[in-house]
Amino acid sequence: PSFMKKIQSSTILKKGVEARFDCIITGTPEIKVTWYKNGHEIIASNKCMMSFDGSVAALEILDVVLDDSACYICEARNEAGSDSCSTELDVKEPPSFRRKLQSAELLRGCSAILECEMAGTAPFNVKWSKDNKQIRLGEKYKMVTE
16 A cells, blocks of 8 residues: 555644544555554543544544654555555643732832743743733843743
């Protein structure tokens, strides 16, 4: 068998959406299609569904999570041999606040440290604002990330 249309080389998706990979295979029947995730055969489940109609092989992964980020391989095999194609899936989690800012009251002239904690897929583009105006970092304002 051989691939007339291979799966795209890489895909970036947001956590919680569906991933779908398909490819078109030609060759003499009977063609057996096997999907792999990081070298391990994928077993059909409620989360991962596979189909092959004789020419189009498809893999659907429902509700993708960070652990679904991997190299996926579609292998087509018959009595004459085998061929494969692969793709990289990179699942990104949008930023969210794990710990939000807390209000603070200070005496004039005192320094303040305001902290928040982010979750999601780094790197983050963080902007600080005061009275709905973006704060420019400098001598008065400093930002530290860990």
